Amino acid sequence: MRGWGRKTQGIVASLPIWYYSRVRQLALVIFAVLFLSACGPKKVQVNAPPLPRVSSSELEGLASYYAEPYHGRRTASGEIFDSYREMTAAHRTLPFNTIVRVTNKNNGREVDVRVNDRGPFRDGRVIDLSLRAAREIDLVRTGTAPVKLKILKGAAALPPSGASRPVYAVQVGAFENPRAAEELKQQLAKKYPDVTVQSFSGQKTVYRVRIGRESDIQTANRLASRLRKQDFQPFVVRVN
Structure with missing residues (x-):
């Protein structure tokens, strides 16, 4: 060595x-x-927005469409509603800018739409399509059709500050007569706190009776279940 x-x-x-x-x-x-x-610069991984969680009842049911007299008016998101050119839709709870695939169960035709409005406010209906989107799945002729929804993409844009947390209510009834809405409100107020009557103007003014302002959709769904046992036909709506 x-x-x-x-x-x-x-x-x-x-x-x-x-x-x-x-x-x-x-x-x-x-x-x-x-x-x-x-x-050197570090690579930053940008995660896609998470897909929103909704109950199965909000993803399957009847679809309808709307055009006049709402065309040209502001939607609940603040956008101007263009029923003839835009592939948009109204949903009661999905965040604005969520992308949804709507499949017509009668014919298998599909269309991808972006949520920018709230509705439909009729029991059994899960989504309201713009006229252009409705034509894609041959919905205009029948007016309504059973559909299945698939969420493709979460909200593409962050909500404005002060409205980042979703707020849900349970809608129990809708009336053209304000006195009928007030009577239902008084009836519900005996058992439930935070019952309100809100007016919405379209072709006619409609007075909607709603309960609660919940930050958790599951809590709102449980409230809706209790109301169904009392022979009401409630559904959950997102109010912001």
């Missing part, structure tokens, strides 16, 4: 000067590469 050590020392001593220069240059290059890679 001692002889081997003397041999290696002799070999190292006999190496030319340019060899050490090359080794030094290579070491500097490696150091520079490692330094720059450490200082």
Whole structure:
């Protein structure tokens, strides 16, 4: 081993000067590469918006469509409703800008729409389509059709500050007569807190009786279940 050590020392001593220069240059290059890679921009993983959670009753039922007199008016999201050119829809609970695939169960035709409004406010209906979207699945001729919804993409844009948390209510009835709405409100107020009557203007003014302002959709669904046992026909709506 001692002889081997003397041999290696002799070999190292006999190496030319340019060899050490090359080794030094290579070491500097490696150091520079490692330094720059450490200082370079980090890749930031951007996650897609999570798909919203909704009950199965909100994903299957009847679809309808709407055009006049709502065309040109502001939707619940603040956008102007363009029933003839835009592939949009109204849903009671899905966040605005959610992308949904609507399949007509009668003929298998599909259309992808973006939620930008609230509705439909009739029991058994799960989605209201723009006229253009309704034509894609041959819905205009029949007016309504059984459909199945599939959520393709969560909300593409963040809601404005102050409205980031969803708020849900349970709609129990809708009346053209404000006195009838007030009577139902008084009846419900004996058992439930936070009962309100809200007016909505379309072709006619409709007075909708709603209960609660829940931040959790499951809580709102449980309230709706209790009301069904009392022979009401309630459904959950998102109010913001």
